[in-house]
Amino acid sequence: MVQTVKSKKKILFLINPKSGVGSKNRLPGMIEKFIDSGKYDYSITYTQYAGHACELAVEAAANKVDVVVAVGGDGTINEVARSIVHTDTALGVVPCGSGNGFARHLGVPMSLRKALEFINRAEPVVIDYGKINDKPFFCACGVGFDALVSNDFAKGGRRGMMSYVQKTLVDWVTYKPEEYEVEIDSVKRTFKAFVIACGNASQYGNNAYIAPFASMRDGMLSVSVLAPFTTLNVPILAAQLFNNTLDKNRHMTTFAARKVKIKRKAAGAVHYDGEPSVMEAELNIEIVPDGLRVLALPGWDGTCRPVPILRQVYDIVSGVLPTLPVLGRK
Secondary structure: OOOOOOOOEEEEEEEOOOOOOOOOOOHHHHHHHHOOOOOEEEEEEEOOOOOHHHHHHHHHHHOOOOEEEEEEOHHHHHHHHHHHOOOOOEEEEEEOOOOEHHHHHHOOOOOHHHHHHHHHHOEEEEEEEEEEOOEEEOOEEEEEHHHHHHHHHHHOOOOOHHHHHHHHHHHHHHOOOEEEEEEEOOEEEEEEEOEEEEEOOOEOEOOOEOOOOOOOOOOOEEEEEEOOOOHHHHHHHHHHHHOOOHHHOOOEEEEEEOEEEEEOOOOEEEEEOOEEEEEOOEEEEEEEEEEEEEEEOOOOOOOOOOOOHHHHHHHHHHHHHHHOOOOOOO
8 A cells, every 4th residue: 555645834934033022043943943844844034124024925925835924023924914815825923023913812822932833733724804995904903092102112212012001101191082984884973082993803912902802704893992081091991901801891882894984084193913104084994804824723713812811910020020130130
């Protein structure tokens, strides 16, 4: 009897050396050590400039590479993903960004070793993606306060959670909510909103769940409209944001929609997948069903399993403590 040998899959790791806050020097060695050599033939390429990941991913898909792994944050993932939509090439993720919202929704571990082991166990599944004025997004897009913070965060020289919090506090002092006309699947409503977010994934990143009901496999966008609120409301809103219960707040209105049209008084800031941009006064947002293949664990239904808030606090504290000065240290 002749036994057929199953051919190995080709997998390309695209490493963005500028994403996040940590060094990527250990990655090649970890890939060699932990990627299943019986399943994959791997190669590694570093991106050298903005948009380089797009070029490399397009080339990989044309060459029938089975998996392209975006090693970086949500911006890097966006570059790779939009270049391989509607192809047979699947997206893999090794999270190395500041927020990692897409990876967290997929259930990819934040540990480099565990993320690589996740790739070994995962199989391709098909997910949806969104478009805002024809610009693809895979996690979330939005207007309002979060777009302003995203823009200021991108201008800053520092990355990471603490820098994001700092920008948020500074912008909070001067921000004034706008009025928007929102058309959801042909039904029009007017909102004065602090934030309007359209999620394919449930969170911005860092376990901040702006769209609690979002699924990447239901053919729908999860639309969250947060009305203006006072400083006294901030503690409960923050707790609900990180506890995946923001939909229960009286200031929040949520919808499920295939198409959303947002009209504002003038062109201004938007964000998609954490990347800031300036777009027209009228925004057309839609879901594109079944447009991208991604690596996910068998049985994954497209939704996110929230991280308990006590676990989040533990992870933050354990990450910060090693960086604090110790008395007597020189």
